[in-house]
Amino acid sequence: xxxxxxxxxxxxxxxxxxxxxxxxxxxxxxxxxxxxxxxxxxxxxxxxxxxxxxxxxxxxxxxxxxxxxxxxxxxxxxxxxxxxxxxxxxxxxxxxxxxxxxxxxxxxxxxxxxxxxxxxxxxxxxxxxxxxxxxxxxxxxxxxxxxx
Numbered sequence: 581x582x583x584x585x586x587x588x589x590x591x592x593x594x595x596x597x598x599x600x601x602x603x604x605x606x607x608x609x610x611x612x613x614x615x616x617x618x619x620x621x622x623x624x625x626x627x628x629x630x631x632x633x634x635x636x637x638x639x640x641x642x643x644x645x646x647x648x649x650x651x652x653x654x655x656x657x658x659x660x661x662x663x664x665x666x667x668x669x670x671x672x673x674x675x676x677x678x679x680x681x682x683x684x685x686x687x688x689x690x691x692x693x694x695x696x697x698x699x700x701x702x703x704x705x706x707x708x709x710x711x712x713x714x715x716x717x718x719x720x721x722x723x724x725x726x727x728x
Contacts, residue, residue: 587651587683589644595654595661595674595696598622598703602642606723616726622706636693636708643712645719650684665694665709673698686713 594601596619604616623637644650654663656674664671672680686692696707714722 585649585683587649589648590651590653591644592653592655593642593663593674593709595656595658595663595700595707597658597700598706600642600663600707600709601657604723606727614727616723618726620709622708633693635706636695636710638708638710641691641710641712643714643719643722644684644686645716646686646689646713648685648716650686651681652684653679653681655679659700660698661696661700661707662698663694663709664697665692665711667692667694668711671697686711689713689715 592603594603599619599621601617601619606614606616618640620638620640620642622635623632623639625634628634628637654672654674655678656676658676661674662671663674668684668686670682670684672682674680690713692711692713694709695705
């Protein structure tokens with residue numbers, strides 16, 4: 581009832597100890613549902629490339645289109661986590677057995693860094709989040725590349 585605008589894309593972020601999983605669902609032209617699932621893990625300090633940020637770099641970046649209404653669903657597999665990206669202006673708890681959601685609208689291209697900001701255990705500081713905001717056609721190409 582609180583949605584004013586129908587979102588174009590919905591994705592789900594799932595907190596695990598000590599990484600994030602992401603899920604996209606798409607309906608193809610012949611009405612088949614296709615899913616894109618992947619885990620995003622911390623890149624350890626000895627594996628970093630020049631220019632990458634320590635404790636904030638992930639092996640798989642989460643890509644989203646800019647200037648698009650997005651519905652974000654957040655949950656957890658094990659303990660309470662917190663999906664936080666300060667530069668995008670949100671922090672939402674990921675709670676086992678509960679789906680929390682919020683609208684997202686990224687206004688400009690860029691790389692946005694965040695991490696779990698809940699004390700979810702000994703390694704909670706090692707759950708970084710990276711969202712890369714790109715133009716819709718770049719997002720579409722990225723999805724097609726990763727679905728196949």
